[in-house]
Amino acid sequence: MEAAVKEYTYKDFASDQEVRWCPGCDDYVILRSMQKALPEMGVKKEDVVFISGIGCSSRFPYYMDTYGMHSIHGRAPAIATGLKLTNPDLSVWVITGDGDSMAIGGNHFIHVLRRNIDLNIVLFNNEIYGLTKGQFSPTSLVGQKTKSSPYGNTQPPFSAGELALGAHARFFGRISGNTPKEMTQIFIDAEKFKGTSLIEVLQNCPIFNDGAYSKFNDKAVREDRMLFVEHDKPMIFGKERNKGLVLNGLKLEVVTIGENGVTETDILVHDAKEQDPTLHQMLVRMEYPMVTGIIRAFDDVTLEEREDALTAQVKSDSNFKKTDDLFFSGDIYNVF
Amino acid sequence: MIATTEKKKQKVIDAVIIRFVGDSGDGMQLTGTQFSDTSAMFGNDVATFPNYPAEIRAPQGSLYGVSGFQVHIGSVEINTPGDDVDLLVAMNPAGLKTNLHALKPGHTVIVDTDSFTKKNLEKALYESNPLEDGSLENYRVIEVAMTSLTKEALKDVEGLDNKTITRSKNMFALGMVYWMYGRSREYTTEFFNKKFKKKPEVIEANTKVLNAGFYFAETLELIPNAYTIAPAKMAPGTYRIIMGNQATAWGFLAAAEKSGLELFLGSYPITPASNILHELVKHKHFGVKTLQAEDEIAGISSAIGASFAGDLAITTTSGPGLALKAEALGLAMMIELPLVIVDVQRGGPSTGLPTKTEQSDLLQAMYGRNGESPIIVIAASTPSNCFEYAYEAAKLTIEHMTPVLLLTDGYIANGSAPWKIKSVASMPEIKNNIIKEAEEDWHPYNRDKDTLARNWAVPGVPGLEHRVGGLEKDRVSGNVSYVPENHEYMTKIRAEKVKRVQNYIPDVVPEFTEEGDLLVVGWGGTYGSLHSAVKELNEEGYNNIGFAHFNYINPLPKNTSEVFSKYKKIIVCELNSGQFVKVLKINCSEFNFLQFNKIQGLPFANNELVEKFKSLV
Incomplete structure (x- = not known):
């Protein structure tokens, strides 16, 4: 019998280590949202493991009173894969940043998504290198002035969502770093999803890239500039709840309900579970509105399910129970 | 007929x-x-x-x-x-x-x-x-x-x-x-x-x-x-022909069964190591998990994850792949988890001679990491003893909680020979450091007083939640520590832990004569060539030539200097330009070492060895 999961509070998940991020960093919001989400997930504390790479974000495991590993730059998805294959009962979380996952760890990032192993990745995207003190990252904008691009960045950026969907991500969510309630919920949803879940947090770095997202996530403009999508609900946003998305040819278009004969029934209904990622790709590419929420959650077979099924099959077909059975089989001969 | x-x-x-x-x-x-x-x-x-x-x-x-x-x-x-x-x-x-x-x-x-x-x-x-x-x-x-x-x-x-x-x-x-x-x-x-x-x-x-x-x-x-050609006089028993790489794979299977752990291999294809992966992937019936990773780094990293979760974790590669794995190997050493890295050496540098043999990764194995990061290095010496040394690598890493690098090479990995089959029951016990429940005053960096191995706390056990990582850590709690004295203490204890492996490995035993005019020294895959040459000379009457072959490189067997002191001359023979001799010069600096080196991607030929040794006595 599986023992019932204890009732936890967020305090159960806070380690005794002093948190050392810069004051005002969204990382604090992410940490607290995670500590609040974990008691709601129905997982045992001893089964939770955080694996991180290198960077500001990757200090995260030290602040969680769970199992954790602060590993090496970019490799957390590979470490987490080995961990999860070894013990599929664990709730495994990868904590990474835009440099960690899309520059040095780009290869592991795309392959973990392709394989669809059941783990959760939280990508802290602040469009800058923080820990090395302010160089441009793979998500920095063209023209952005940073320590390593004093005359403006010349390298066009990745969109984390586009890259992830191109790598066949089954679950992609995006959340603003200053919306803890929604963030908490998306962490819970990610844990419940079977397969690799990627959550991109639009995280503000107050020191090296302050205000990177303010034009759409400042409290004053947020409702008008951001669309929070929910499965099976029409994609409506705006202070007045009168803006929405429709499909015009091969493009998504923002329309106003009540203008030009547009009614609420004309607005596209979000289908996160659709296998075809075309519409999800369009949503992640939009700049107005910036789309957040669970954009894609397509149920698919996980890597460990395939591995388990194969192992069970091989085990039932095999006569080998112990290694001696193998060693003493086939072309053996005796010397007397 | x-x-x-x-x-x-x-x-x-x-x-x-x-x-x-x-x-x-x-x-x-x-x-x-x-x-x-x-x-x-x-x-x-x-x-x-x-x-x-x-x-x-x-x-x-x-x-x-x-x-x-x-x-x-x-x-x-x-x-x-x-x-x-x-x-x-x-x-x-x-x-x-x-x-x-x-x-x-x-x-x-x-x-x-x-x-x-x-x-x-x-x-x-x-x-x-x-x-x-x-x-x-x-x-x-x-x-x-x-x-x-x-x-x-x-x-x-x-x-x-x-x-x-x-x-x-x-x-x-x-x-x-x-x-x-x-x-x-x-x-x-x-x-x-x-x-x-x-x-x-x-x-x-x-x-x-x-x-x-x-x-x-x-x-x-x-x-x-x-x-x-009459049958050979071989020790009685049940035999089979085995290839070196297959023997390596099987050694790990045996070690997993004996230790009660499951085997995990994270690997990326590379010549001449790939058929260890091909062999192990067949054995899902024993619960073997294999991951053909996206690159060499993911191969070792997935193995580190598996080790953290309590598996006997290994990764297999050859020279260039070992270079790619270096950083992750440093992490495994730093967080003091068991991990075996198999390097089936081939001709280097760079892509080198992929299908030819060489012993030129030794210094990379010893020192190829940033910071001071000693690990255990051992080497197999025949196709069939790849089994024993893979088993030994697993035993050492599990018992001493530090990575073990097992060196083989293309010559013994692809070569085959009769193997007197070892039943798992006949293999030495493997004692793991896994702790099953939280005890009072438990800390992740509590150490065994003899081996200095830290304990192995595997996720899933309530009360043992802890964090490990590549940052220097406090000697007890494992929390991040920048305290200067602590860093020195930890650097020394990690080295001492490897050094103490000397207490658990066998002495080197010279063959043919325990003292004499010349000691032929070799390591790893050259055993067959060197043994044959010295044997031939002994049969010709040169009974003043001894032969000492090393399977344990770091640490060296305790009696190494004592063995060396019994011979007038020592010649170190290697398929490289002199790497093991450097290790010996550091550890046994009182001796003068002669060298015989060959760097042609080929094994030693019998006549070149015989001539050389004759010229020295």
Whole structure:
């Protein structure tokens, strides 16, 4: 019998280590949202493991009173894969940043998504290198002035969502770093999803890239500039709840309900579970509105399910129970 | 059976070295394997070495498309696949051209005359036909129209296409060689019956051609002798022929079973290590988990994750891959988790000589990481003892909680030899450091007072939640610590932990003489060559030469200096420009070391060693 999961509070998940991020960093919001989400997930504390790479974000495991590993730059998805294959009962979380996952760890990032192993990745995207003190990252904008691009960045950026969907991500969510309630919920949803879940947090770095997202996530403009999508609900946003998305040819278009004969029934209904990622790709590419929420959650077979099924099959077909059975089989001969 | 009339011509010999060569598609690996397996079943000692091109499908008939298989069998102890050969079987001109240099003068070469066409001679860059221009006059040449004879033998077999017919000519050659060495065809015909179960016409064809070759040799006056090689005197027991890489894989299987852990392999394909992955992926019935990762780094990283979760975790690679794994190896060392890295060495640097052997990764294994990061380094020395040293690598890493790097090389990894099968029950115990429940005053960096191994707290156990990482950590709690004295303490204790492995490994035991004028020192895959050379010299009366071979490199066996002190001269022999000798100079600085080095992608040849050693005494 599986023992019932204890009732936890967020305090159960806070380690005794002093948190050392810069004051005002969204990382604090992410940490607290995670500590609040974990008691709601129905997982045992001893089964939770955080694996991180290198960077500001990757200090995260030290602040969680769970199992954790602060590993090496970019490799957390590979470490987490080995961990999860070894013990599929664990709730495994990868904590990474835009440099960690899309520059040095780009290869592991795309392959973990392709394989669809059941783990959760939280990508802290602040469009800058923080820990090395302010160089441009793979998500920095063209023209952005940073320590390593004093005359403006010349390298066009990745969109984390586009890259992830191109790598066949089954679950992609995006959340603003200053919306803890929604963030908490998306962490819970990610844990419940079977397969690799990627959550991109639009995280503000107050020191090296302050205000990177303010034009759409400042409290004053947020409702008008951001669309929070929910499965099976029409994609409506705006202070007045009168803006929405429709499909015009091969493009998504923002329309106003009540203008030009547009009614609420004309607005596209979000289908996160659709296998075809075309519409999800369009949503992640939009700049107005910036789309957040669970954009894609397509149920698919996980890597460990395939591995388990194969192992069970091989085990039932095999006569080998112990290694001696193998060693003493086939072309053996005796010397007397 | 050899006809009675032929018996008077039989000649008894101790050992023979045969090389089968032909085009990549001529089935030389299969031919060689059949001959060596049959000889092993007969009771001979055996060593084999395949030699095939790096190109997968090289153009037919080209010099670089030649595939070869060398086998050395004997009624005496066989330690290597041998150097120069007694019999060369050349299926085409390119094979003859690239291998004739290895045939001992006056010895026999069998050629398929049908393949010596104008086109094939041109492809092999022969200006005239060597069968006609007198260039083979120092050898005994047996010319056989193997392709035509094969076709003739199969003319009544229904349902065969031309390709199948031509491809079975290797069995004609094998049949001839079976007759020459008095071997039974039974093992090979059984092999056909199993392998081609669903294609009776292919069984019939191969069997017919094998027999045709056998009877052809029997009646052919060109073959003056049949040879008899008696079974070797080997320790009683149950044996099988095993390849080095297979033995490595099996050593890990045994260690996993003995330790009660499951085996995890994270790996990325690389020559010549890949067939460890190919072998282990077959064994899901033992709960083996394998991940063919996206790159070398992910291979080792996934293994680190598996180790954190409580598996016996390994990763396999060769030189360039080891370079890529260096950072992650440093992490495993820093967080003090068990991990075995197998490096099947090949010729370097960079991509180097992927299909050739060398011992040039030793210093990379020892020092190829940032910071001060000592790990345990051991080396296997024969195809069959890859089993023991893989097992030992697993035992050491689990018991001492620090990574172990196991060095093998292309020569022993692809070579095969008889292995006296070890049952798991006969292997030494493996005690793991896993803690099953939270005890009072538990800390992640609590250490065993003897080994200094920290305990292994695996996720899933309530109360043991903890964080590890690459940052320096407090000596007890494992929390991040930048305290200067703590860093020095931790650096020293990680080194001391490796040093103390000396208390758990065997002494190095010199062979032939415990004291004398010369000590031959080797390590890893050169054991067979060095042992054979020193043995030959001892048999010639040079009983003042000893031989010490090292399987434990870091740390060295405790008695190393003591052994060295008993000899007037020490010569360190390596297939590199002198890497182990550097390790010895650091650890045993009181001695003067001579060196013998070879950097040709080839193993030591017996005569070069014998000459060198003779010149020193």
